[in-house]
Amino acid sequence: MDHDEALQLVWDDILNPGRKGGGIAVVRGFTGSGKTTLLNRLAERAGAAGMVTLYATGCPGEQRSPLSVIEQWFSGCAETRDGIAAQLSALLAEHGEAASGSPDRDEELLVRQAQALVGDTLRDLAEQGPVVAVVDDAHYSDAASIKVLRFLSNRLRRRRVFLVLTDRTDQGKEYRSLRAAIMRNARPLVLQLAHLTHRSAAQLLHGLTGHRFSEDYVKGVLEISGGNPRLVSAIAYDSKCAHRDVPPEQWTPVLGTAFRETVSLLISAHRPESVESVARALAVLGDVRSPDLLSALSGVEPVKVVAALDLLEDSGLVTGGRFRHPVMQAAVWEDTGFTCRAELSRSAARLLYESGAPSPDVARCITATGTVTADWEVSVLREAARQAKAEGRWHQAVELMESAHGFKDGSDDHTELLMAVTRAKWQVDAYVAARHLADLVAAAREGRLRDRDLMLLAQMLVWHGRLDEAETVLRLLRDRAGESPETATELAVVEKLLSLFFTGLRGADTQASPAPADTAPWQVLSRTAPPWPQAVLTTRDLMRTKADGLYRVIVGQLASAFFAAGDADAQTPDINQYHYCFLLLRHVSASWSAMPQIDGVSAELFERLSPFQRALLRGLQAAGFFAQGRLEEAEAHARVALERPQAWGVAVGLPLSILILALTRRGKPAEAADVLNIPVPPAMLESHFGRVYLHARGQYHLATNNAYAALRDFLACGEAERQGGYPPVPTCPWQAGTAEAYLLLDRKDEAVRMAEEAIATAGDDLARLKAQALRVLALTRPVERRGGPLREAMSLLEESGDPVELAHVLDELGQVHYALGHAETGRSLMRRALRMARAGGFEGALKRSLRETSGMEAVIPSPAVMGAPPPVPGTRAGQEPEASEAFSALSPAEQRVAWLASIGYSNREIASKLFVTVSTIEQHLTRIYRKLKVKRREDLAAACPVPADVALL
Structure with a gap:
């Protein structure tokens, strides 16, 4: 029952008018149940009613002092007969002097004298x-x-004395x-105090704080405290201190100093002391494996262990064989009186290990000791770290590996452990892991690293741009390659991969034999284990996307292996993971391409990835969003990827470039400038990522009208490409950027030369680069000659997919039509470009200063003219509601022809684009004019919304 009910029952028993004598009430409850509080309230009520109240408290430390409780009753009590306290003291003094003779007889005499004295006194009162x-x-x-x-x-029936x-x-x-x-003679009132209910807990909290709390707060307090009033009071005090300026409805349970102290007091208050021993053993083990195990660790007999657990459970500290809340366990563990925790933890580790307990439980006890002293402990820690990584607890895995590394026995295993620690730390923060690279290089020079560890070390060094040390490690591997064909093959793969970052790291041209001519590339993949090293060696240029489909298969497989496996470190060999x-x-970074394997990573899988893999995933997803023209999402993912930019090493150029370009195209030059202030490794500018970064920085300078700085960055891209021997990539169209910078500087001849050079050198896989160069080339020509290059650029972009650049081309082509007097066509194109920009979040991309050099300021319509009302429900974005009905009457082929004709394509150009004859196009146009009720080609723009099958939609 609760306090109020128990107090009222006792009070009603005292005031019972039918009672002739006295009575006894026994109130029982667990430690912290509030028995003392109830007695205090009873004493206050009795005193207020004019009753004589005698109060005493049993104490374990005074159990050897005779009559200590009875003496407390009468000490300072004004209503007692004169001299009773003195008489009791005299009796005790006499007892002390006589105790040297026959202690038992003297105590019996003392008790008889005290009984008579107390009995007479209570009768008079x-x-x-x-x-x-x-x-x-009273039990103390x-x-x-x-x-x-x-x-x-035995005498209360004749006296109005109530013993509680x-x-x-x-x-x-x-x-x-x-x-x-008492049970035999007095017929007592026995009351059992229960744990607090929700209602009683709410009342107690209100009384302690003066606030009314939400249901969730009270529920949370009850779940933590188990309904123990003393723990509830401690939580209320800690919460009140922590939430001084917070409204009560926003409070959350706080477990602070008061709570921890209360837990310690509740445990130490139990007698016998075996309860505290069991509680400490339980804090070390974490939960009850068996009473026998807990007994062996605590030194308490099994039957007493069970009794101690029952007491702890009654107090609300333990439930289900473990502490109710981790803070309770921590309070026991951190108690200053618990001085043997290291020894107890080591004993627990040994007991758990011998009983076959799971490695994480044994490892927790080992790490609690602070030192590792045996080989079996190292094995347990490594296995626990492996499990932690498999479950996504990467920081814990690092802590476990560092503990294992702390065991120094002078063997080569210590170097192996250092490599394992470095790999574990790499998955959390590659920048922090780099602190061990110097020691690993020294171990490599001394011949204390295996071949595979050397390959990993070389890649780690290259990641951070430490090329001289990487070359040292690679030389050691080359010396060993002659003795092991397997090492030679692996080394060839590693060197080819590293050369993708830094071409200066190309080693000997070791190539595996190519696959038979009649073997499809994907069949090579399916037969090799791991499936791709031979393909890496036999593909002439890994970055060419049209290498018989082989490269795309490789990328798809490695993306699935790196992310879809969840724990790449456990599922695949370390060497493959770094590959x-x-x-x-x-x-x-060479193509800005989106990858379905990466976009399809589930939230559950993401939680299991290491912080390193998460950052990498966000960076790659940012590239995919950027490629799709979804700049807002690209910016968000790039920012998340760059939470720890140092961990990216030289590869930081990838997320930085995406973020700079996304911000620049979204019209946020100030934020892009802040990103450019992020420090980068000096070696990054010498790597493949350096030219991508330089190009992004050049685009920022273009957007801010700093043409000279832009020109410097674009030319530096070209120089890096030539010196490094890198093949051109779509992500670094430096020739087009250079031409655009020259155009801004009014150096048109040089702009034409660079644009034509880009167009001439761009292959089929560099369509976007060629399209950008065509757009710049068009701007160097008179208005009447710009349509052809712009339409060709549009065709390339429709196939290759670059929404931002396509919007530029549409905008420029619209301005050309507007300047030539085709106002409807011009407005239609510019409206569509503007809608694309708004949908993708890059409207600022259409406001470049390049227009100021095009000589068309007078003919560019204002944003108000270009703007369009929101789409009518039931129509596609960008579709004019008036034209929709008539245009929908056209067949898909007619819609395509009408659209191409409306933006300025000739009949021959349309026929070539659609792979039909010119005659077919003419017949289509005849039917189109009739259905749309127009007479001239120029009138098509107003009547032709973008058809559904056009790629730019």
Whole structure:
């Protein structure tokens, strides 16, 4: 029952008008149940009613002091007969002097004298009115006081004396005899205090803080405390201190100093001391494996272990064999009196290990000792770290590996452990892991690293741009390659991969034999294990996307292996994981391509990825969003990827470039400038990522009208490409950028030369580069000659997919039509470009300063003219509602022809684009004019919304 109900029952029993004599009430409850609070409230109520109130508390430290409880009753009590306290003191003094003779006989005499004295005193007091005599924690009373209480319990029927006791289940022999006498003679009122209910907890919290709390807050407090009033009070105090300026409805349970101290007090308050021993052993083990195991660790007999657990559970500290809340376990563990925690933890580790407990549980006890002292402990820590990585607990895995590395026995295993620690740290923060690279290079020089570890070390060094050390490690590998064909093959793969980052790292031209001519590339993949090293060696240029489909298969497989496996470190060999990383980054940074394997990573899988893999994934997804013209999402993902830019090493050029370009195209030059202030490794500018970064920085300078700085960056891209021997990539169209910078500087001849050079050198896989150069080339010509290059650029972009550049081309082509007097066509094209920009979040891309050099300021319509009302429901974005009905009457082929004709394509150009004859186009146009009720080609623009099958939609 709760406090209020128990108090009222006791009070009603005292005031019972039908009672002629006195009575006894026994209040029982777990530690912290509020028994003392109830007695205090009873004593206050009795005193306010004019009753004589005697109060005493049993104490374990005074159990050897005779009559200590009875003496407390009368000490300072004004209503007692004169001299009783002095008489008791005199009796005790006489007892002390006589105790040297026969202690038992003297104590018996003392008890008889005390019984007579106390009995007479209470009889006299009861004649004046009811007497309420309470003893808190009566089970801790001394033996003499217990005998006096037993004497009184037999005489309460004739005296209006009410004896109220509180006790617990952990009782001594003497007190049990008192309880037996009470139950036999006095017919006591026995009350059992229960754990707090939701209602009583809310009332207690209100009384302690003066606030009314939400249901969730009260529920949370109850779940933590188990309904123990003392713990509830501690949580209320900590919450009040932590939420001084927070409205009560926003409070959350706080477990601070008061809570921890209360937990410690509740455990130390139990007697016997075995309860505290069991609690400490439980804090070390974490939960109860078996009473026998807990007994072996605590040194407490199994039967007493069970009793101690019952007491801890009654107190709300333990449930289901473990502490109710981790803070409770921490409070026991951190108790200053717990000085043997290291020894107890080592004993627990040994017991758990011998009983076959899971490695993570054994490892937790080992790490708690602070030192590793045996080989078996190292093995346990490594296995626990492996499991932690498999479950996505990467920081814990690092801590476990560092603990294992702390065991120094002078063997080569220590170097192996250092490599394992470095790999584990790499998955959390590659920048932090780099602190071990110097020691690993020294170990490599001394011949203490295996071949595969050397290959990993070389890639780690290259990642951070430490090329001289990487070359040292690669030389060591080349020396070993002659002794091992397997090492020679692996080394050839590693050197080819590293050369994708830094061409200066190309080693000997070791190439595996190519696959038979009649073997399809994907069949090579399916037969090799791992499936792609032979393909890496036999493909002439890994970055060419049309290498018989082989490269796309490689990228798809390695993306699935790197991300879809969840724990790449556990599922694939470390060497392969680093290969995957290098290839993925090189592929995406060379093409800005979206990858379905990456976009399809689930939230559940993402949670299991390491922080390194997460950052890599976000960077690659940012590239995919950028390629699709979804600049807002590209910006968001790039920012997440760059939370720890140092961890990216030289590859930081990839997410930085995406973020700079996304911000620049979204019209946020100030934010792009902040990104450019992020420090980058000096070696990055010498790598493949350096030219991508330089191009992004050049685009920023173009957008801010700093043509000279832009020109410098674009020319530096070209120089890096030539010196490094890198093949051209779509992500670094430096020739087109250079031409655009020359145009801004009014150096048209040089702009034409660079644009034509880009057009001449761009192959089929560089369509976007060629399209950009065509757009710049068009702007160097008179208005009437710009349509052809712009339409060709549009065709290339429709096939290759670059929404931002396509919007530019549409905008420029619209301006050309507007300047030539085709206002409807011009407005239609510019409106569509503007809608594309708004949908993709790159409207600022259409406001470049390049227009200021085109000589068309007078003919560019204002944004108000170019703008269009929101789409009518049921129509596609960008579709004019008036034209929709008539245009929908056209067949798909007619819609395509009408659209191409409306933006200025000739009949021959349309026929070539659609792979039909000119005559067919003429017949289509005849039917189109009739259905749309127009007479001239120029009128098509107003009547032709973009057809559904056009790629730019």
